[in-house]
Amino acid sequence: MTMILYGISNCDTVKKARRWLDEQGVVYRFHDVRKDGLDAVRLQGWIDALGWEKLLNRAGTTFRKLPDAQKEGLDATSAKALMLDQPAMIRRPVVEAGSDIRVGFSADEWKARFAA
Numbered sequence: 001m002t003m004i005l006y007g008i009s010n011c012d013t014v015k016k017a018r019r020w021l022d023e024q025g026v027v028y029r030f031h032d033v034r035k036d037g038l039d040a041v042r043l044q045g046w047i048d049a050l051g052w053e054k055l056l057n058r059a060g061t062t063f064r065k066l067p068d069a070q071k072e073g074l075d076a077t078s079a080k081a082l083m084l085d086q087p088a089m090i091r092r093p094v095v096e097a098g099s100d101i102r103v104g105f106s107a108d109e110w111k112a113r114f115a116a
Contacts, residue, residue: 003028003114007093009035017093017105026114033087040084046094049101052079057091
């Protein structure tokens with residue numbers, strides 16, 4: 001099973017997650033959603049597994065800069081469109097390990113999940 005870590009290379013949380021994985025010797029592949037892209041089918045799978053509310057990073061600069069009209073009345077369709085248009089709005093990192101999909105980084109949680 002190949003673990004895939006999705007994120008943006010200059011994101012501090014992604015950097016911490018990658019550093020932790022490297023230090024633990026966990027094999028993974030990194031996919032930069034900004035540079036390498038993200039298809040609608042994969043994003044929909046994440047939305048189905050986690051919910052769009054958990055994926056949409058409302059605390060990030062990209063979301064905060066949106067006009068109020070775009071922030072109000074968000075639903076799954078409009079949130080998905082925003083995340084596809086601006087992948088920086090996706091909470092990071094998203095990790096796929098087999099059929100398990102999770103978002104965010106916590107060293108304690110990851111130790112239980114990935115450390116050998």
